[in-house]
Amino acid sequence: MEINKIKCGKFSFNVPNFDLKLTMFSGQTSQPPWKHKNDYYQELIFIEDKPCLIKVRQKNNHLEVKYETDTKVSPQDIKKTIKYIFDLEFNLDKFYFNFTQNDSIFSRIVEKYNGLRLFLAHNKYECIISSITSANNSISKWTRSILRIKEKLGRKYVFPSSEEMYYFPDPETVLENKDKLKYCGVGYRYKYIVETTKILYENLSIDEVNKMEYDEAFETLLELPGVGPKVADCILLYGFRRYEAFPVDIWITRAIKDLFGVSKDIREFGQSKFGKYAGYAQLYLYQYIRHKK
Numbered sequence: 337m338e339i340n341k342i343k344c345g346k347f348s349f350n351v352p353n354f355d356l357k358l359t360m361f362s363g364q365t366s367q368p369p370w371k372h373k374n375d376y377y378q379e380l381i382f383i384e385d386k387p388c389l390i391k392v393r394q395k396n397n398h399l400e401v402k403y404e405t406d407t408k409v410s411p412q413d414i415k416k417t418i419k420y421i422f423d424l425e426f427n428l429d430k431f432y433f434n435f436t437q438n439d440s441i442f443s444r445i446v447e448k449y450n451g452l453r454l455f456l457a458h459n460k461y462e463c464i465i466s467s468i469t470s471a472n473n474s475i476s477k478w479t480r481s482i483l484r485i486k487e488k489l490g491r492k493y494v495f496p497s498s499e500e501m502y503y504f505p506d507p508e509t510v511l512e513n514k515d516k517l518k519y520c521g522v523g524y525r526y527k528y529i530v531e532t533t534k535i536l537y538e539n540l541s542i543d544e545v546n547k548m549e550y551d552e553a554f555e556t557l558l559e560l561p562g563v564g565p566k567v568a569d570c571i572l573l574y575g576f577r578r579y580e581a582f583p584v585d586i587w588i589t590r591a592i593k594d595l596f597g598v599s600k601d602i603r604e605f606g607q608s609k610f611g612k613y614a615g616y617a618q619l620y621l622y623q624y625i626r627h628k629k
Contacts, residue, residue: 342496346402347411348395353428355451356394364583364622365455366463366470366574368479371501376402380493380501381458383409383417387503389495390414404495423454423577431616441595445624452619456577460542462504463575468528468562470570477521484520489513507537528562535560550578565603573615582606582614591625 360369360377370377376391388405403414419425428451436443457463462482470478486502489509493501510517510533517526536542540560545553550572557568566583573581582588584602592606593599610617 342404343407344402344404344496345411346400347415348398348400349415350397351394351399351422351424352397353451354394354397354399354422354424354453355449356392356399356422358449358451359422359453359455362452362455362619362623363475363626364574364619365457366466366570367455367457367459368466368482378499378501379458380503381417381421382503383413387493388414388417389493389497389499389501390418392418404497404499417458421456421458423456426453426616428453431613434613435610435617435620442620445620449620449623452623454574454577454615454619457575459504460546460575461507461536464532464536464542464560464571465504465510465529467567467570467575468532468560469522469525471525471562471564471567473525481521485510485517485522488516488520507533511537525562531561532563546576550580553578554581569603573618579612579615580607582610582618584618587622587625588618591621594625594628595621 356377370379370392372378376393378389378391381388381390383405386406386409388403388409391402393400399418401414401418403411405414432446436446457466465485466478466482469481482504486504489505490502491505493503495501505513511530514530514533517529522529540556545556548556553572553576554565554568557563557571558565563571566585569581569583572578573583582603584606588606589599589602592602596605596609598605606618607614
């Protein structure tokens, strides 16, 4: 699909306490990293129901943005969307203060990974499917699967710069073309993806989940095929920005045992200890244990 009535532009803005590359490639996300080309990271995002090609790069404490989009989308809309995706409104200094006080180990973790923020999903349905696909899977494999789903089932958009981008398919499209999923490397998760998609299309609105309190949303997501506690918390943290979520995988289990000597009820421990910062604590603990020598 070619985009007409397009405007192109660019702007930059200050982004203190932010590391774009570290955030995008943290390994703790529910979407693939953006495509890297010509020193920019780029992604197709819908803003006000209009396709928008966004390109970003970081120069010191500034984020430089280029865009190609419908004439009805304003630079202010684009900036607001970027600030949401990289969680730039979150008070990282306050988190650091609470995370590091009287704790030399946490101080070193924060110093090493300073500027790491949540990489939030711009498409909640894609986030749900990505999270299901990531279960018991390597980062590289589930990322490839999601990109294949985009290319085989998603809609292609061609921008004036000749850039071709694919957007993740909606639930209806996935159900109409479900056989193509078998060629996207999702393995046994194929059944979970189809069944969950059917529920989201016929019975459960993603907007409904977004309006729920955390505990209700967590229990609701657990009813979806292929969604366990870890996947549910990933969806809530990276898809719905619920900071109290604390996804627990083998790496977080190791980190909590290594730092606190706790080996049972890890999720409950994390939420109790870190409270409203649980999601961010998990993000930094993951980096710590993955790169511990």
